[in-house]
Amino acid sequence: MHPIRLILTLLLALLLTGAPGALAQADTVEALVRALPEGGYSEREKVIFALAETGDDRVARLLSVLGEGDLYLHEADGRVVAARRSGEGYAISDALSGEALGTVEKGALEKIRVNNRLRRAIDGAIAQLTLMSPRAPVRLSAARNLLKTAEPDALDLLDKALARESDADVRRVMEQARAAIVLKTETSVEEQLAAVEMLAERGDREALAMLTGALAGAAPPVQSALRSGIASVERRLALWDALQNVWYGLSLGSVLLLAAIGLAITFGVMGVINMAHGEIVMLGAYTTFAVQQVIRTSFPGLFDYSLAIALPLAFLIAALVGIAIERGIIRWLYGRPLETLLATWGLSLVLQQTVRTIFGPNNREVGNPAWMSGAFELGGLSITWNRLWIVAFALFVFAVLLAVLNRTQLGLQMRAVTQNRRMASAMGIRTPWVDAMTFGLGSGIAGMAGVALSQIDNVSPNLGQSYIIDSFMVVVFGGVGNLWGTLVGAFTLGVVNKFLEPYAGAVLGKILILVFIILFIQRRPRGLFALKGRAVDA
Amino acid sequence: MSDRQTLLYLDGVSVSFDGFKAINNLSLIVGHRELQAIIGPNGAGKTTMMDIITGKTRPDEGEVFFEGAIDLTRLDETAIAELGIGRKFQKPTVFESHTVWDNLALALKKPRGVFSTWFYHPSQEDVARLDEILDIIRLRPRRDALAANLSHGQKQWLEIGMLLAQDPKLLLVDEPVAGMTDAETVETAKLLKEIARTRSVVVVEHDMSFVRDLAARVTVLAEGSVLAQGSLDHVSADPRVIESYLGR
Amino acid sequence: MITKTLLRALDGKALWVLAALLLIAIAVPASNLALPSGHPLRVPDHFVPLLGKYLTYAMLALALDLVWGFCGILSLGHGAFFALGGYAMGMYLMRQIGDRGVYAHPILPDFMVFLNWKELPWFWYGFDMFWFSAVMVVVAPGLLAFVFGWFAFRSRVTGVYLSIITQAMTYALMLAFFRNDMGFGGNNGLTDFKDILGAPIQAGTTRAALFAASAVALGLCFLVCSAIVNSKLGKVLVAVRDAESRTRFLGYRVERYKLFAFTASAMMAGLAGALYVPQVGIINPGEFAPANSIEIVIWTAVGGRGTLVGPIIGAVLVNAGKSWFTGLFPEFWLFALGGLFVAVTLFLPRGIVGTLADAWHAMKARHRPASLEEGSPRPPKGSARMDPSPAE
Incomplete structure (x- = not known):
């Protein structure tokens, strides 16, 4: 030393x-x-x-x-x-x-x-050490600890700590801890009322438990204060619950968006119904798995970058598979949507069985990199990092796609071919090439969706099937040929689903959503954001 | 709102698709047993007007009345067809996997209910009427051919034959002579004039010589509304018509 | 009128099909029951229900063909109607178990006792009677199809959209039937049947009778379909398939025609399901799986949609192939099925029967090109005067 x-x-x-x-x-x-x-x-x-x-x-x-x-x-x-x-x-x-x-x-x-x-001496000493620690985070966690235990012996120590505390955040938690202790001990009515107010202001589940716990032995004036405190905390909690549901809904919506957005291109822009879309998503997920396998065995240090490596790779593989499907099958079936549906369904069976033969029928484990694990608190919300990243990623993909469609040469040609194939062809656009590229783009995005889904779902040969119906619902609900419709559709269905779940249960909620969409399509056969005009009916 | 002479009455009709006004304050009257030709440049709203009359498109505003009192804007395609408005499409649409005979038999004016058609058997009069129509449209030798195997002109005639079989009060005929030979065109004009003796016919056409053959009142549409009306010579002399259509 | 319509249904081809069905309805059970076991011509015991199952699949494919092949409605949810018919029959069979179940409850089926239910839910009433169940077999799927179709066709949901929502329909039903509190046995469905109409369900004679019943039912469905497609009604359906909006401008209420075909088809599918369940001995929510419904489509496509014989041939061929394939290389069945989907749509769009018929016509046309136009059949002419109005 x-x-x-x-x-x-x-x-x-x-x-x-x-x-x-x-x-x-x-x-x-x-x-x-x-x-x-x-x-x-x-x-x-x-x-x-x-x-x-x-x-x-x-x-x-x-x-x-x-x-x-x-x-x-x-x-x-x-x-x-x-x-x-x-x-x-x-x-x-x-x-x-x-x-x-x-x-x-x-x-x-x-x-x-x-x-x-x-x-007891040790506990006191530890509390003293941590409450008086020169480092604020240590003091904060000590104060939180004390809030939970509400150990009456610590009151004197807490008062001492409060006297010298300068950090506002830590000070508030200490005051709340003090209030929790005060409620447990015999003190004056004024002090108790102040404590109730302090805890009600905190407004979380712990505060609710403390207030409810104190209700039994409290003096009448304190009791009424406790009751109104409990009510206000409950209101607050209900609000946070609703917000939490919105978050879950947004999270589900972003997953739906990722799965559906590629479909919005192939179905919405090209009018091609691709039942193998879900299987392309699955290929993306298995690409992630394969990349992580290689990294685990050969370059363990790169694990945190596995997703960054898998993303472009999945895009590439899925796009190539998509282009192969378009060139091999779909181009022979343009103008016959029902046949396309059947052929691509057959293809989905083949892809599923291929993956099952290579990787086996069971779930494969795909790990989360460190930066995607864990959760953090935001007010009364608990937000997991992987969900947050997926929401951000879905929005990012959406923005990029919008930019590609509206700002690039390929996007211009794609829109031209969609609106008038013969005219586009007469103007020198290579329509078969544009078809292949469009399909490749849609499939590539599906592949990237697979990378994202591998972080929150089981990677199995059935991965795609579980998303295909939902994805179609999103596209159909949002309106075909309109990416914004897909965005709104995905998030609406996600949020509605999560709000229904607590009341109806997961399965019944899903059934209700399906019934709702079936009824909705009756009202607006072309979805939320439908194109109008003569061309649509033709 | 309209006298007895009027079969079809359109007043102040407008419709727009995503901001584009396809029909703009259009007013039009078709009398009983009148043959009327409608001409106009592409995008003048001719087909959209037919869509409105036949119930395919609902107007944003305006009135459409049939036989004085029947509000067509409240009815759908089927009901309007049942009222006696027949339509021939710009692109000939016949039922390609049916024979010529079956196409006409389907169009024949008979009860249209599901069970009536299931247990329907053609009566002698039905067969005679269909044979008659076959003669009119000169498809008797092709009566058992699939409609898909007809030439373009034959399909046009078959569709006109289906209109006849429907026995409508008003025929809306969209570009009937597109793809026909000159001789066929002349025949078609004759046929339409013949039909117009017993019922009203509205013909949309680009072919000026054909319109001249029809010798009918001509209505010129441009940008969704009526530009001029009168005989062909009269409207041809109208400087606005020359500007917007003929002159180009 | 109805007899006339029926007679028209019995044109040359239909008679042959009906005769063939009648023949196997008699021959298969007879050979199984009468010939001694080991006889080379005897149909083995386990084959009887297997062949019976194929016949119910053929009915299902025929039902789908009526809407898809003739009316252009690609339903991806016909498995739901099949399963509903199957559940109606299954409920009857469950109630026939009586107190012979594991828990020996006189009224409640085992799964309800297991779930601690105290009394029979209202929708199980009446299923102890065969006639009621037989009615429900067609009414339940027919009602679902009517309500669903009424909404869908009225708002002009067509093409791929319709296919997708029919798929959503069967998916939603699958999720619903998986729930225990629906009261249909949840995950396990209905099984462990004992007897049907008093006859033990596993007995050779019962199985032979069920097979014969399936063949007869298939024949009846074929007759009804034939009566439909050979009438003017059938021509309207084809017109709707080829040019829906044109049909509407001719004054036909397209939605009613579609609704009729869809409902009739659903009822046939329900009947098929009801005959299927006693022969395989179980019905569970897996029958609602969207994949099953799409498989029906491929049977119809392989045989040839838009023909009445095609779906029957297709269903039997594909399912016989499936039994054979899954026995030999279970791993590769999905490859084969998937490949079949792709190959048929790309190379055999008219199916086996359609392609053969085309080849046949082409050959005939080459042999007597001149006589074709004059020599083909005409509608009946000059017969007694008839009132074309409906006969109901």
Whole structure:
């Protein structure tokens, strides 16, 4: 340790504790730790207090290990170590640094014992250490912890911490924790009312539980305040629930959008019904799986980039398959939509069985890269990273596609061919090439959708089938030949679905949606955003 | 709103498709047993006008009355056809997988209900009437040929024959002589004039010599409304008509 | 009028088909029951229900052909009507089990006892009577088709859109029937049947009778279809198929014609389903799967849509092929089926029967080109005067 810091630490320890001389002389953290095994419980308690006063970050961890009874004296070299059972012996690590020190036999260790009084002292010390920690995040999590436990003993400590707290966020949580404690203890009505108000303002499920818990033993004026507090929290929670449903709906909608947007091109723009669309999505998902397999075996370091590698690859593979389908089958069937439907359905069976033969019939595991795992809280919402990325990705794909259709040469030619094939051909546009490219584009997007779906769904040969009907519903609902319709259709169906689910259950909700769309098509056979005019009827 | 002389009455009819006004404040009157020709450049709204009369397209505003009191804008295609308005399309549409005979038999004025057709058997008069029509449209030798195998001109005639079999009060005939030889064109004009003795006929056509042969009142449409009306010579002399149509 | 229409249905070709059906209705059961086992001409026991199953599939394909081949409505949901008919029959068979079920409840079927239901749901009433069930076999699918078609055709949903919503319909029904609280046995469906009309369902004689019934029912459906397509009604249906809007301008209420064909077809499909269930011994929600309905389409397409014999031949051929194929190389059946879809649409759009008929006509035309126009059949002429109005 740096000499100056050593001196400062010693001085601080002396100033704060005024502890007996024997301890004071050796008041470095290391020395205190070495002192832990010595003497009886009362001496150990003093050492714990002294350790708490050091304010050292490492002490909290050490104390919690001690509280759990996992702290030992390594008899051979007199070191204090944390030990955990590992096979026959114990894996030990340095009590302060956490550095692994190998495995030893049980006989080489002597447990540093604690009793209930010591445990209370340890809890207090840890709370003190963390609540007074110089780092705000540590204080915040300590305050949250206290809010959950609402330990009445901690009230004094909390008041001390509040007195010196400067960070507004941490301060609020501390005040809420204090309110939670106040509600549990015998205090004046005014104080209790203030506490109720404080907790109602927090407004989450924990606050609701605390308020409801306090209702039984409260004084009449406090009770009515509690009731209105509970009501306001419930209103707030209902709002957050609705928002959460909207989020789930948007998330489902983005999945539908991804699956349907390629279809919106092949069906909407070209008028070709491709029942093998779902299987192209599936090919994209299996591409992701294959890429991850290669990465796992050969370049494990690249795992976090697996999706970035899989995306263009899936686009390419799916687009090539799509072009092959268009050139091989669909071009012979233009103008015969029902035949196209049957032929591509047959193709979907072949693709499914091919994948089943190569990869087997079972689900394949596709991993989430680190940046797509986990979740975060936003107000009362819990948002998982993979869903968020998929929403963003769906919107990104949509924007790119819109740009391709409206801003590029290919897009211009595609629209020209759609509107008047013969005219376009007369003007020198190679219509067969445009057909193939359009189909390739639609399929390529389906492939990318497969990469995204592999992150949230099972990758199996049936992946495509589960999306094909939903995708058609989205395109038909939104209106054919209109990408914006597909966007609105996907998100509407997603959100409606998620709102129905809590009331009707998942299956019945889905049935209701199907019935709704069947009825909707009766009302507006051409979807939400239909084109009007003579050409449509022709 | 209209006197007894009037069979079809259109007043102030407008319709637009996504902002484009296909028909703009169009008014038109067709009398009983009148032969009327409608000419106009492409996009003048001729076909859309027929769509409105036959119920395929609903006008955004305006009135369409048949026989004085029947509001056609409230009826669909089937009901309007039942009233006695027959239509021949620009592109000849006959039932290609049926024979000439079956095409005419389907058009013949008979009960149109599902079960009436199921248990229908042609009576002697029905057969005689169909034979008569076959003679009129000169397809008797081809009566058992599939309509798909007819020439373009023959299909036009078959469609006119189907109109006759329907026995309508008003015939709307869209470009009947497209793809016909000169001789056939002359015959068609004769036939239409013959038909117009007993019922009203509205003909849309581009072929000026054909329109001259019809010797009928001519209505010129341009940009969705009536530009001029009168005899062919009269409208041909109208400078606006020359500007918008004939002169180009 | 009706007899005349029926007589017209019995033209030369139809008579041959009916005779053939009658022959196998007698021959197959007779050979199975009368000949000693091991005789080379004897139809083996397990073949009787298998062949019976093919006949019900043929009925189903014929029903689909009436709407698709003749009226241009590609239904991707005909499996739903088949399954509904099957469920109606299954409910009758369940009630016939009586107290012989595992839980020995006198009224409730096993699955209801298992789900702790206390009484029979109202929609199971009446299914203990055969006549009621027989009526429901055609009424339930007919009603669904009528309601669905009434909405769809009235709002002029056509072509691919109609196909997609029929698919959505059967998909929705599949999800619904998978639910236990629908009261139709959920996932497992209805099975473990004991007897039908008092006869044990597994007995050889019962199976032979069911086979004969299937052949007769197929013959009846064929006769009805023939009576439809050979009448003016059939010609209107074809006109709707080829030029719907033209038909409308001729004054025909297209939606009513479509509704008639769709409903009639659904009822036939329901009858097929009702004969199917006792022969295979189970009905479950899997029958509603969209894939099943699309498979029916390929039977019809292979045989030749727009012909009445085609779907029958197609259904029997494809299903016999499926039985053979799945026995030998189960892995490759989907390849074969998928390939069949592609090959038929690309290379055999008129199906087997249609292609053969074309070849036959082409050959005839080459042999006597002059006489063709004058020599083909004409509509009846000069017969007694008839009132063309309906005879109901």
